[in-house]
Amino acid sequence: MEQKSISLKLKVWKQKNSQTKGSFETHSMNDVSTEMSFLEMFDVLNEKLIQEGKEPIAFDHDCREGICGMCSMYINGRPHGPWHETTTCQLHMRAFNNGETIVVEPWRANAFPVIKDLIVDRTPFDRIIQAGGFISVNTGNAVDANSLPVEKSKADASFAAAACIGCGACVAACKNSSAMLFVSAKVTHLALIPQGDPERKTRALDMVAQMDKEGFGACTNTGACEAVCPKGISLENIARLNKEYLLAGLTSEL
Amino acid sequence: MNWSQLLRSSIGKKIVMSITGLFLVSFLVVHVGVNACIFNDLFDTNDNGDMFNRAADFMGSTVVIRIMEIGLFLGFIIHIYQGLALELQNRSKRKKGYDVQMGNRGSKWYSRSMGLLGTILLLFLILHWWHFWIPSRFTHSGLEVPVLLSNGRISHDMFLLMKVTFSEWWIVLVYVTGCISLAYHLLHGFESAFRTLGLHNSRYLVMVHKLGIGFSIIVPLIFALMPVSFKMGWIG
Structure with missing residues (x-):
């Protein structure tokens, strides 16, 4: 060139x-x-x-x-x-x-x-992850990877969501300053694979609760986040988070 | 988690918007269906609005529908209140804005303008109630002369009220503007409601997307044709 x-x-x-x-x-x-x-x-x-x-x-x-x-x-x-x-x-x-x-x-x-200048405080994302963006596993020997079969299409979709680098461009682009694309990527990434299944419900509820507490806006599905995401995180993840949250919210105990 | 926590969360608020929104969409189907009876005038020269007046009489005199109307008003109130509250909350999340706006790069103008489109629709709705709903239920102004329907019942002549109301150009213009706002509001709202309820399967999303476009064009177009047809003298 x-x-x-x-x-x-x-x-x-x-x-x-x-x-x-x-x-x-x-x-x-x-x-x-x-x-x-x-x-x-x-x-x-x-x-x-x-x-x-x-x-x-x-x-x-x-x-x-x-x-x-x-x-x-x-x-x-x-x-x-x-x-x-x-x-x-x-x-x-x-x-x-x-x-x-x-x-x-x-x-x-x-x-x-x-x-300062062009640096912003993105620790709210860290606190959202701390609220539930993980899996709890007791220590011990690592199990054989093949003992947990994962459907290829789900593994791929999970991997695509896991590509989120948490840069915050979705929040910057959204007219509502919503962090839904970030949270949905993190929830989807774990919801699709068996390792994430046990804490699936509490994860969705806790991460969304923390997101609201941090002062991000609500999602209005405009798609601006998806358009600017450097990792191509799909808007479909937000719909999946809505489903995860709704099911968890409707079935959780008081 | 209790119900209040669920419905007051950011996703919960959107779920309320989507459920009430889809309920209002179902109301639009009934509304456009009943009102489209005025077009029978095009096919039957002896109709003179009889088919429409019979439909309006049925809607107005059936107890079940009167009870359902309370639900309809609740749907409207919740959708309007929650919509305005969400719009204000979302706007407050970025106190210092950008010097260069992102504009239409990445999102459609109407998807970002649901609050504005909804407010135009609310103003239109108030005028619309003033024109038709309040006279038919309470004041009866413009409905003084009853009409004998072909089924033997005596009823308000709502067809005549439409004809008189839509004889003025500015009212026709306001109604067409209302219908255009409705079209754009639905163009985003229809699909967005399903996404908010958690529809993420791409097969169904494609279906809902196409269905949304069709609904957003066809229903407001039929509505807009009503005042235009009266004014142009095609019917009445």
């Missing part, structure tokens, strides 16, 4: 902490290689800012391989930027045109308060 250099105008959200108001800051960038990833472009900008004695822009990142779920960034009105099923770290500068203005905002949701 032909390597090019482009010039950009970057309009980035700057905010000291969750208590301060924050505002946009504009940076001009020249000679941006189209082979750079979006985060490498930020690295270059931050190096420049540090050399100029200015404060660099804070952003979340870790593996930069699209699997850890740390990178966020709402780029030009879309979580993780313009590419389909791509995390911000895997987004490359060839997605942009010479002279373009790129607006970068943090995830916006009351449940995800800004910690």
